[in-house]
Amino acid sequence: MSLTWRRLRPVVLPLVGLLVAIVFLAPYFVMLLDSLRPGSEALASPPTFLPQNWQLDAYGEILGDSRFRNWLKTSLLVSLASTVIVILVAIPAAYFTARFKFPGRTAFLFLVLVTQMFAPTSLVVGIYREFFELSMVNTYGALILTNAAFNLAFAVWIMHGFFAALPKELEEASELDGNGRVGTMLRIMLPLTLPGVVTATIFTFIAVWNEYVVALTLMQDDDKKPLTVGISSYVTGYDQNWDQLFAASIVAIVPVVILFAVIEKHLVGGLTAGSVK
Amino acid sequence: MLALIFGVVIYPAIELVRASTGEYSITGLRRGSAGTENYTDVLQHPALGTVLLNTLIWVSAVVAITILLSLGLAQFLSKEFFGRRMVRWAVLVPWAASLVITARLFTLIYDYYHGILNVFLMKLHVIDEPIDWLGDDSWTMPSMIAVGVLVSVPFTAYVLLAGLNAIPDEVHEAARIDGAGPWQAYRRVTFPLLRPALLVSAVLNMIYVFNSFPIIWTLNDRNPGYTHDTTITFMYKLAFKSADRDVGMSAAAGVFNVLLILVAVVLYLRLVKWREEDPT
Numbered sequence: 150m151s152l153t154w155r156r157l158r159p160v161v162l163p164l165v166g167l168l169v170a171i172v173f174l175a176p177y178f179v180m181l182l183d184s185l186r187p188g189s190e191a192l193a194s195p196p197t198f199l200p201q202n203w204q205l206d207a208y209g210e211i212l213g214d215s216r217f218r219n220w221l222k223t224s225l226l227v228s229l230a231s232t233v234i235v236i237l238v239a240i241p242a243a244y245f246t247a248r249f250k251f252p253g254r255t256a257f258l259f260l261v262l263v264t265q266m267f268a269p270t271s272l273v274v275g276i277y278r279e280f281f282e283l284s285m286v287n288t289y290g291a292l293i294l295t296n297a298a299f300n301l302a303f304a305v306w307i308m309h310g311f312f313a314a315l316p317k318e319l320e321e322a323s324e325l326d327g328n329g330r331v332g333t334m335l336r337i338m339l340p341l342t343l344p345g346v347v348t349a350t351i352f353t354f355i356a357v358w359n360e361y362v363v364a365l366t367l368m369q370d371d372d373k374k375p376l377t378v379g380i381s382s383y384v385t386g387y388d389q390n391w392d393q394l395f396a397a398s399i400v401a402i403v404p405v406v407i408l409f410a411v412i413e414k415h416l417v418g419g420l421t422a423g424s425v426k
Numbered sequence: 427m428l429a430l431i432f433g434v435v436i437y438p439a440i441e442l443v444r445a446s447t448g449e450y451s452i453t454g455l456r457r458g459s460a461g462t463e464n465y466t467d468v469l470q471h472p473a474l475g476t477v478l479l480n481t482l483i484w485v486s487a488v489v490a491i492t493i494l495l496s497l498g499l500a501q502f503l504s505k506e507f508f509g510r511r512m513v514r515w516a517v518l519v520p521w522a523a524s525l526v527i528t529a530r531l532f533t534l535i536y537d538y539y540h541g542i543l544n545v546f547l548m549k550l551h552v553i554d555e556p557i558d559w560l561g562d563d564s565w566t567m568p569s570m571i572a573v574g575v576l577v578s579v580p581f582t583a584y585v586l587l588a589g590l591n592a593i594p595d596e597v598h599e600a601a602r603i604d605g606a607g608p609w610q611a612y613r614r615v616t617f618p619l620l621r622p623a624l625l626v627s628a629v630l631n632m633i634y635v636f637n638s639f640p641i642i643w644t645l646n647d648r649n650p651g652y653t654h655d656t657t658i659t660f661m662y663k664l665a666f667k668s669a670d671r672d673v674g675m676s677a678a679a680g681v682f683n684v685l686l687i688l689v690a691v692v693l694y695l696r697l698v699k700w701r702e703e704d705p706t
Contacts, residue, residue: 177520191540192539278445402519405523413511
């Protein structure tokens with residue numbers, strides 16, 4: 150490596166980094182600014198970069214809007230319930246497949262690919278007909294079950310890597326100490342695989358939180374829509390409340406960004422153990 | 427676990443195949459069997475050629491650009507530098523935002539009259555007059571592809587970053603001691619070891635992008651007909667939106683969708699394997 154590069158490196162890399170950050174953040178910065186100006190200003194022509202009248206009204210309006218509170222409630226309920234189901238099912242499944250190698254990793258990867266290939270979008274018509282026949286259209290249960298099923302395989306996949314990495318002797322020692330299978334799992338294995346469980350939990354939660362097409366199709370009752378579907382009604386042909394749309398969007402993404410930032414360090418580890426080793 | 431996957435993946439898939447052979451009224455009631463009529467209807471649909479071409483352009487462009495950008499980005503983010511944490515967080519944002527929120531945001535950013543993109547590019551003197559990004563036929567697809575790339579890069583870069591992390595440092599040291607320059611070391615050592623991560627991210631990307639619905643659905647809202655639809659939005663329109671609403675035909679299109687992505691993934695894996703056996 151040349152001498153000039155060694156000297157330039159501490160300056161050039163952070164500058165490139167800044168540029169990368171700006172490219173990725175710029176659209177969402179526009180969103181933040183548009184949530185802080187009156188909706189009519191978003192329709193100014195030509196538009197201005199900065200709001201002419203700074204205001205927080207949109208946030209007050211959406212929080213006072215019972216529709217918005219219902220959408221938020223649906224999003225929270227469906228995301229939490231689906232995540233709990235996925236984790237409760239995926240932990241034993243991942244443990245089992247990591248220890249008793251009967252289907253093997255290849256079958257596993259294949260299962261993930263298949264559930265991803267039949268992604269909700271290709272199946273949404275079939276799913277709608279199924280729940281229609283069960284009279285479950287417009288029920289939280291339908292949305293929760295669908296989301297849980299589509300995220301299960303990926304969660305198992307990520308956790309599988311963590312369980313497989315644990316030495317068998319650890320379990321044997323624990324069982325000699327008088328811990329049963331369940332005790333070994335809860336007291337010894339689970340704490341050691343916690344980063345994997347955390348990664349899988351957050352992945353699932355975010356995927357369900359952001360899901361759109363199944364909710365769009367199944368939840369036609371305005372009160373039961375999740376945020377992703379509901380917020381569209383702030384901007385239609387008749388209503389142009391861009392400030393409210395974007396204020397609601399900020400409320401929908403900021404918690405997720407924070408969640409992501411918190412686990413960012415584990416994220417790379419989780420993906421390494423689960424998918425690419 | 428299997429019951430859940432069966433109930434929500436396998437059963438609707440069977441239901442889809444069953445629906446594809448049925449004849450349905452406009453309200454969705456089954457009137458009887460249609461045999462293979464729905465399939466021939468889809469194959470004879472006047473928009474089919476456009477839709478297939480759009481799908482091919484959409485998937486190959488988004489996946490190729492995403493992988494190339496992510497390779498560079500992952501390499502960059504794996505280096506130590508001041509502020510790296512912040513940059514990594516910034517890259518996560520488009521992943522954390524839902525596709526439909528990002529798509530809604532871009533309908534405004536791209537807007538001909540009110541969009542900030544035109545103002546920005548005109549101030550920089552890149553363009554002289556505003557462009558109708560989502561209305562002008564030659565710009566619609568590139569504009570949608572740009573959004574597709576923005577939201578696909580974070581996940582892909584992180585998978586590749588994980589792949590880079592899994593390569594032990596000794597390998598790079600050994601290459602350096604053997605006298606390999608940076609480019610040579612990357613091509614001969616890093617890149618081959620990154621293959622598993624690259625493979626995983628390419629296949630998952632192909633599937634996600636192929637199945638991607640909200641971006642095209644939202645950004646293409648204004649345009650009538652099927653000019654910019656991919657097979658996924660085409661299928662959805664047939665079931666829930668178009669004038670010639672037809673559940674059976676939509677189901678047939680859905681079956682074609684699954685087959686198409688299956689063929690694409692198998693072809694891709696074949697292609698990659700074929701290269702692996704190549705002695706060079």
